[in-house]
Amino acid sequence: MQKPSLPSGTRDFGPVVLKRRKAIMQVLERVFVSHGFDPLETPALENLKTLQGKYGDEGDQLLFRILNSGDYLSKAPEADRHDSKALSPWIADRGLRYDLTVPLARFVVMNRGQLPMPFKRYQMQPVWRADRPQKGRYREFWQCDIDVVGADSVLCEAELVEMYLKAFQQLGLGVEIRINHRGLLDSLMPSLGSASAWSEFMVAMDKADKIGQEGVSQELRNRHLEHAVRVWEGLCAAQQEGDFESKLKAFEALAFFKNEDANAQSILQAEEALKKAADELRLLRSLLPAQASVVLDLTLARGLSYYTGAVFEVSPKDERLPLDFRLGSIGGGGRYDNLTGAFGLPDVPGVGVSFGLDRIYDTMEAAGLFDQMPSTWKGILFCPMDEASFPDAVRLAREVRHCGYAAEVYPSAAKLKKQLDYANQRGWCLAAILGENERLSQTVALKDLNEGSQSTVSYDDLVTHLKTHLPNG
């Protein structure tokens, strides 16, 4: 007899965990809807043509491919039957969704002309990646994305950041939102001397989290990027300034620490990029509540190949978290210029952010936020002491539910201890014991499972009693 198991990197979500996940998703969904976002769901199965070439070579490797049905080998030429890579295209036409962005782009292209523009959508669905499973990294995991497609105003960025703030506030988790702008980084080009130096600088900067400020300087020095070392130190100094505006001013001063080799054209481009970025950042900041926990992070790079404007990252900042808690960002996103170009529809701009559901869950758990979540059922487990009590128990449970409470009848006349153990295990707060004596007097023995107290309540008074003792049914 086989012993069943789960594929590596996948999980069951049992009741305890799933109820918490659902509570998180419900909070997020309420925020999305209050901002006029519409839901979208796309199929798990996509044509591999849709997915391939969108996530780089590494991404293509990580796609889950579905074997074609029937005699899938029939079309494969003999020559390609001995090499996994060569055979794949012959035997697998479909794959599993890898993220929610490419399906969004496909949906927008397939439904263009019918969608309201801007198209504001939220999507919460699992995605699949054939990655090596690790702690906190799964092969099947959930993403939650919100995007505004077809609009290029900073109002959209402001709205998304405000939604981040509100969502985490309503989840009860303290966070900090770091913001940067691709234009600021672009404007560093002349200071760095060359496009290749700029790229090397970006790669080194991206490691600051791991190797620290001095580590980045050292790496730049090792690569003989003297300009870059000076820019990096200037950036770190600007980053030390207090508030959003001071940092931005310090950056503006820094960016025109020009390299003498830079030509006039590239300086002009950099000036324009800087002006646009600084204007957008100032407008964005002004549209957010003054007290919002939003900081300018001049060293935030975040997937530069994709983003073209503002970029965001959310980190937990909550004093209830253990000091050694290190999980990294729990959300991020930014503005892009060209969502649908790969599907033949150019010039569709947009901006989007995602919520890392799994990491949000882990962070909230580490901060003890679920401890306060009510785990009990607001209602009654009816405990029949004999089969003759079934009808009354069923009828009373029906009345209790009718008033908005949960109710359950234990499905046998088992020993009372067994039934009460079940009630405690399930988290019922009340148990109504119903046997021959109770039936004759048309009462139940109502046991408060938290306090242990017991009282006799008549059939007729049961609902009134509940309304008094469980006020928010």
Added chain:
Amino acid sequence: MQKPSLPSGTRDFGPVVLKRRKAIMQVLERVFVSHGFDPLETPALENLKTLQGKYGDEGDQLLFRILNSGDYLSKAPEADRHDSKALSPWIADRGLRYDLTVPLARFVVMNRGQLPMPFKRYQMQPVWRADRPQKGRYREFWQCDIDVVGADSVLCEAELVEMYLKAFQQLGLGVEIRINHRGLLDSLMPSLGSASAWSEFMVAMDKADKIGQEGVSQELRNRHLEHAVRVWEGLCAAQQEGDFESKLKAFEALAFFKNEDANAQSILQAEEALKKAADELRLLRSLLPAQASVVLDLTLARGLSYYTGAVFEVSPKDERLPLDFRLGSIGGGGRYDNLTGAFGLPDVPGVGVSFGLDRIYDTMEAAGLFDQMPSTWKGILFCPMDEASFPDAVRLAREVRHCGYAAEVYPSAAKLKKQLDYANQRGWCLAAILGENERLSQTVALKDLNEGSQSTVSYDDLVTHLKTHLPNG
């Protein structure tokens, strides 16, 4: 440039459809929770070992198999590389979930000892079948199952039927629930003469929907099953009786129309099966509300190989449906004896029913039930007439949301007509127009998009105005 498409048999759920689907699922979920059912979600990916051999040969053919990662051919022996069937086991270890019952069984076995028993769970997730796509049949579709595992009391059947009744009542769709019992059908064995005649009888009876009563008789006659013809005609006569109890009595009379060839042992077994079934049916009926739309359907067979006790099927019965509407059942289920036997845990009984989400949607649409669903956003689209109005629009939208309404700021100072077209397309009921004049007087021009009327409302009065005009924010 590639033109994107969806794999055959899959669907995008855009905003309009998805909001309705979510409303349906929310109603179902509320009913489940009010009965103390817990949610469960299992991964889309399962080991093929878990799935294979559970759905019959045809089911095995319809499983979606996932190609192993990396050099998947490396383990495949040369001899098996030329035959699709022989190669499969070497190159695919995992498949996609085919239903929600096998994953439930796997979950129960893997978590036994930790689950409260009875384990009452609901599960709403997509499943995948490599079937030929047809109208109303998809390769990726949703199932919604509720099961009570580990209990053998008829109280469970009664609870599930009551949940069916309540769910469809709350969805506003008229239905009829047909009930039968495997024991009644088993008790026909001696009347039919042999196990093989009994099986042929079941197969013929299952076609009654399509070929009619006389068609079944004819088929039985063609097969020279004279006893079966008499049983069938008796069954149909019993079926004509009016209420639950009369039909059951008629059946009890019929079942002992014994075949002279039957031996005493098989008659005894049949008597016992009949008595148990009739007792359970009577108890079940007595536990349901007297006026419930529940009928005994003596001809309901429903997957006999799997079920062992009561079986259920739900059909729409709603006068708002077109007369030619034929979609078949929108739910069904029954009692089983051995959920987890295939995974080495014998004797776990249970009972479960499923809700056919796609068919429920189609039926509700055909009955026009979505026409009454509010499709508008309760709240305001703010329409800024110049960029200088952005900050006020953002702030007012924030206040409106704070009071529980939805609000959105159009993300550019586009022409008013364009903004109002968008408001209508999205279904906003109010638009607040905000330009220089309004800013100076701290007012908005509030347009009712249903009635076309317009009024001037001050910033300070906006929320109060909303509370008066949109009472249930």
